[in-house]
Amino acid sequence: MKLLIKGGRVIDPASGRDEVGDIFIAAGRISGDKAKADRTIDAKGLVVAPGLIDLAARLREPGHGYKATLESEMDAAVAGGVTSLACPPDTTPPLDEPGLVDMLRRRAKALERARVYPVGALTVKLAGERLTEMSVLAHAGCVAFSQANVPITDTQVLWRAMQYAATFGFPVWLRAEDKWLSREGVAHDGEVATRLGLAGIPAFTETIALATLLQLVRSTGARLHVCRLSTAAAVDMIRAAKKEKLPVTCDVGIHYVHLSELDLGYFDSHCRLDPPLRSQRDREALAAGLADGTVDCVVSDHAPVDEDQKQLPFAEAETGATGLELLLPLVLKWGAERKLSLARTLARVTSDPARILGVQSGRIEPGAPADLVVFDPAQHWRVAPDALRSQGKNTPFLGYELAGRVRATIVAGNVVYEDVR
Amino acid sequence: MPPNPQLNAKGELQHLLSIEGLPREILTQILDTAEPFAGVTEREVKKVPLMRGKSVFNLFFEASTRTRTTFEIAAKRLSADVINLNVAVSSQSKGESLLDTVANLSAMQADVFVVRHGSAGAPYLIARHVKPHEHVINAGDGRHAHPTQGLLDLYTIRHYKKDFTRLTVAIVGDVLHSRVARSLIHGLTTLGVPEVRVIGPQTLMPAGVESLGVRVFHDMRAGLKGCDVVMMLRLQNERMNGPLLPSAAEFFRNYGLTAEKLALARADAIVMHPGPMNRGVEIDSPVADGPRSVILPQVTFGIAVRMAVMSIVAGN
Amino acid sequence: MNKLPEAEILLPKLAAELKAGVTPATAMIGLYTGGAWLAERLHPLLGLKDPLGLMDIAFYRDDYAKEGLKHDPKRTKIPFEVEGRDLLLVDDVLYTGRTVRAAMNELFDYGRPRSISLVVLADRGGRQLPIAAQHVGAVVEVPKGKRLRLKRADNGKLSLDLEDAA
Numbered sequence: 001m002k003l004l005i006k007g008g009r010v011i012d013p014a015s016g017r018d019e020v021g022d023i024f025i026a027a028g029r030i031s032g033d034k035a036k037a038d039r040t041i042d043a044k045g046l047v048v049a050p051g052l053i054d055l056a057a058r059l060r061e062p063g064h065g066y067k068a069t070l071e072s073e074m075d076a077a078v079a080g081g082v083t084s085l086a087c088p089p090d091t092t093p094p095l096d097e098p099g100l101v102d103m104l105r106r107r108a109k110a111l112e113r114a115r116v117y118p119v120g121a122l123t124v125k126l127a128g129e130r131l132t133e134m135s136v137l138a139h140a141g142c143v144a145f146s147q148a149n150v151p152i153t154d155t156q157v158l159w160r161a162m163q164y165a166a167t168f169g170f171p172v173w174l175r176a177e178d179k180w181l182s183r184e185g186v187a188h189d190g191e192v193a194t195r196l197g198l199a200g201i202p203a204f205t206e207t208i209a210l211a212t213l214l215q216l217v218r219s220t221g222a223r224l225h226v227c228r229l230s231t232a233a234a235v236d237m238i239r240a241a242k243k244e245k246l247p248v249t250c251d252v253g254i255h256y257v258h259l260s261e262l263d264l265g266y267f268d269s270h271c272r273l274d275p276p277l278r279s280q281r282d283r284e285a286l287a288a289g290l291a292d293g294t295v296d297c298v299v300s301d302h303a304p305v306d307e308d309q310k311q312l313p314f315a316e317a318e319t320g321a322t323g324l325e326l327l328l329p330l331v332l333k334w335g336a337e338r339k340l341s342l343a344r345t346l347a348r349v350t351s352d353p354a355r356i357l358g359v360q361s362g363r364i365e366p367g368a369p370a371d372l373v374v375f376d377p378a379q380h381w382r383v384a385p386d387a388l389r390s391q392g393k394n395t396p397f398l399g400y401e402l403a404g405r406v407r408a409t410i411v412a413g414n415v416v417y418e419d420v421r
Numbered sequence: 422m423p424p425n426p427q428l429n430a431k432g433e434l435q436h437l438l439s440i441e442g443l444p445r446e447i448l449t450q451i452l453d454t455a456e457p458f459a460g461v462t463e464r465e466v467k468k469v470p471l472m473r474g475k476s477v478f479n480l481f482f483e484a485s486t487r488t489r490t491t492f493e494i495a496a497k498r499l500s501a502d503v504i505n506l507n508v509a510v511s512s513q514s515k516g517e518s519l520l521d522t523v524a525n526l527s528a529m530q531a532d533v534f535v536v537r538h539g540s541a542g543a544p545y546l547i548a549r550h551v552k553p554h555e556h557v558i559n560a561g562d563g564r565h566a567h568p569t570q571g572l573l574d575l576y577t578i579r580h581y582k583k584d585f586t587r588l589t590v591a592i593v594g595d596v597l598h599s600r601v602a603r604s605l606i607h608g609l610t611t612l613g614v615p616e617v618r619v620i621g622p623q624t625l626m627p628a629g630v631e632s633l634g635v636r637v638f639h640d641m642r643a644g645l646k647g648c649d650v651v652m653m654l655r656l657q658n659e660r661m662n663g664p665l666l667p668s669a670a671e672f673f674r675n676y677g678l679t680a681e682k683l684a685l686a687r688a689d690a691i692v693m694h695p696g697p698m699n700r701g702v703e704i705d706s707p708v709a710d711g712p713r714s715v716i717l718p719q720v721t722f723g724i725a726v727r728m729a730v731m732s733i734v735a736g737n
Numbered sequence: 738m739n740k741l742p743e744a745e746i747l748l749p750k751l752a753a754e755l756k757a758g759v760t761p762a763t764a765m766i767g768l769y770t771g772g773a774w775l776a777e778r779l780h781p782l783l784g785l786k787d788p789l790g791l792m793d794i795a796f797y798r799d800d801y802a803k804e805g806l807k808h809d810p811k812r813t814k815i816p817f818e819v820e821g822r823d824l825l826l827v828d829d830v831l832y833t834g835r836t837v838r839a840a841m842n843e844l845f846d847y848g849r850p851r852s853i854s855l856v857v858l859a860d861r862g863g864r865q866l867p868i869a870a871q872h873v874g875a876v877v878e879v880p881k882g883k884r885l886r887l888k889r890a891d892n893g894k895l896s897l898d899l900e901d902a903a
Binding site for chain 2: 793796801804805806810811814843854895
């Protein structure tokens with residue numbers, strides 16, 4: 001189909017382009033040829049940008065069917081303007097076998113919504129003991145290997161796993177967390193946890209583990225992507241690592257540039273997250289680090305949770321927040337607060353994650369895949385359960401009015417979502 | 422921050438969940454109301470008809486005979502009907518969720534839920550889901566708060582020392598795990614106690630505890646100098662099994678209250694303990710049974726304070 | 738509007754009336770707050786054997802379900818045995834009779850008196866219960882929407898006053 005997106009403000013962070021113009025799409029790609037279109041989308045007054053690329057979104061498949069389904073979460077993704085997403089391996093069972101990876105990719109492809117890039121398990125069952133068959137998994141479609149939120153405690157295994165991955169140039173995506181230090185905690189070990197009587201997770205659980213990871217990068221040459229930074233100190237360590245030219249990138253979850261431990265309020269379990277929300281100082285450092293590029297990109301860390309699992313005392317509640325449909329408005333909010341241009345703001349969810357994922361999407365230029373989002377940056381909407389397509393309604397932003405409404409999402413030249421209201 | 426869930430639209434106390442966040446007027450109201458109730462507990466007929474027809478449900482998810490008994494006595498002295506539910510044993514083990522348990526009880530016309538739970542914040546969750554005429558009293562939630570204990574401790578201090586604004590109070594022991602300590606600290610700072618000290622080893626101090634408005638001492642002798650009130654916290658056996666402390670004996674050596682250490686406090690200092698005491702671990706018998714100990718009066722005051730709390734919330 | 742009677746004039750009249758009936762079994766209890774003020778003035782004038790008792794009826798009121806607990810209840814102190822006594826129960830204003838009903842219930846939790854006589858400074862009528870005062874300072878008509886109160890000045894002078902009812 002030939003598609004024309006007419007008169008929108010075209011923003012391409014990769015090239016810095018920000019101007020009103022038309023986009024022609026043919027055969028699933030952005031076309032330089034202004035041929036007659038079969039369909040025209042009027043984008044006057046709207047922004048046209050590369051579709052969002054989310055490096056961490058849980059689709060809850062395989063398994064966990066009561067929390068969410070592939071259909072509902074893929075609907076949520078495109079409703080949120082996300083055209084590519086990487087899903088962590090903490091499914092049930094974990095993505096440690098090629099058959100599971102293959103089935104997931106096929107099911108996702110058949111739904112014809114966002115592109116799904118599975119991240120394979122680094123160890124069998126994520127148990128941190130035996131390596132997975134990384135070559136076979138990569139062949140089945142895994143783009144990287146990870147332990148999700150289950151760090152390897154045996155440093156010998158961690159070393160060997162990174163060494164093995166480095167052998168083949170497979171990227172390793174890991175949380176920096178010392179499981180011994182964090183094992184009992186449920187909140188950031190600071191003033192709020194002390195007041196609320198919650199077991200604490202000190203900031204150094206992240207920095208101690210990060211120091212270990214960076215040292216292993218030096219020794220093995222593995223390409224490391226550090227997931228979900230949560231401390232100011234870790235941002236400093238990444239800055240130094242990059243200066244040292246280590247092959248290290250990192251991301252931050254969108255919640256962590258907006259919220260801190262203070263948002264726990266009266267034990268709000270929607271703020272029960274892993275890693276925990278930390279101090280305001282940490283939040284500020286993460287927001288600033290994302291602005292100056294020390295933190296390469298921002299992710300939704302989408303984790304739909306059944307409401308029953310949130311209606312529990314804080315320490316007993318399941319961790320996670322729904323995020324696919326909030327990523328765009330929340331990243332716009334962050335960019336506005338840091339006084340960044342729209343192009344620089346959107347880079348963190350388009351061209352930057354594209355670079356880490358190693359894909360062609362995430363930019364607007366002739367020949368690039370036609371993965372686009374058309375949105376109104378000024379349209380406000382209220383975050384309410386019925387406004388979300390995800391089965392997970394668990395978000396700390398319930399009741400908030402956010403600016404940034406997706407009007408249409410295009411993947412491979414097909415309009416996979418349209419706001420029909 | 423959302424509005425304080427403990428207060429209704431008129432600013433009156435509808436639930437007692439934590440001392441933190443309560444205005445000093447409400448704390449003072451509770452202490453002042455406990456006074457005449459103390460008078461009731463001293464006369465021969467210890468009952469008043471105030472809460473006749475009201476039902477108090479003791480919902481204890483964490484076993485406790487002492488606290489539950491005090492609440493039961495307090496409710497009965499108000500002529501309320503008392504129902505005890507050891508939920509720890511029954512429905513929780515069947516996998517029933519906390520809120521389902523409360524909803525079932527709600528259907529049985531409860532007026533007051535007295536809740537003790539092992540997880541911090543559980544009473545808040547319950548308070549968000551009860552009907553408007555139902556009231557929640559926190560009898561202890563994890564290490565977060567034990568507000569009626571804090572109030573009876575404040576009542577005891579006021580009874581013996583009168584003026585909060587001239588006191589130095591020391592709280593000694595496992596502050597990290599203590600809801601009693603947290604509640605007392607909030608109460609003391611709200612009522613204007615100029616110096617609140619916490620004394621204990623680093624392993625038993627929560628992070629950033631100074632932000633609660635206290636001075637931290639690791640040396641007990643230094644910390645006790647000039648104190649008017651010494652509150653000894655209970656040390657649980659479990660703490661001895663992990664990496665927090667080597668042994669009870671070593672703890673007693675450094676942080677146990679003996680006559681010799683007590684002598685460093687003021688000559689008229691009072692010694693308090695929330696009970697039950699571990700003699701020889703946090704306090705030795707001569708001090709526990711000595712002339713400066715007010716540990717037994719604390720228990721009596723506890724009934725009057727709980728009568729005051731119940732009658733105030735259930736009437737709002 | 739009718740002028741209110743002067744409390745300071747009614748007081749010695751009441752005292753004289755009561756003194757006539759005082760026996761060794763007589764004891765006095767004043768109800769907080771107005772009744773307590775009145776009793777504190779009457780008590781020394783009667784030469785009673787026992788100190789004055791003071792009572793707060795907050796825990797015996799019949800309106801808890803509707804109004805909740807009254808603010809700032811005081812401690813009831815009765816420094817004598819109630820058993821077998823002729824009690825003078827003192828209150829400032831007698832109106833519906835509910836206060837007296839509560840006071841009697843509370844009194845019986847202390848013991849069994851031989852008799853109770855009610856002493857009030859002002860009777861404003863409007864009884865809702867079968868309660869009567871044996872000794873009344875004055876009968877007072879209270880206009881609609883108003884409340885009759887006893888006031889005590891800094892120098893201790895007592896006076897009756899009309900306030901708007903809440």
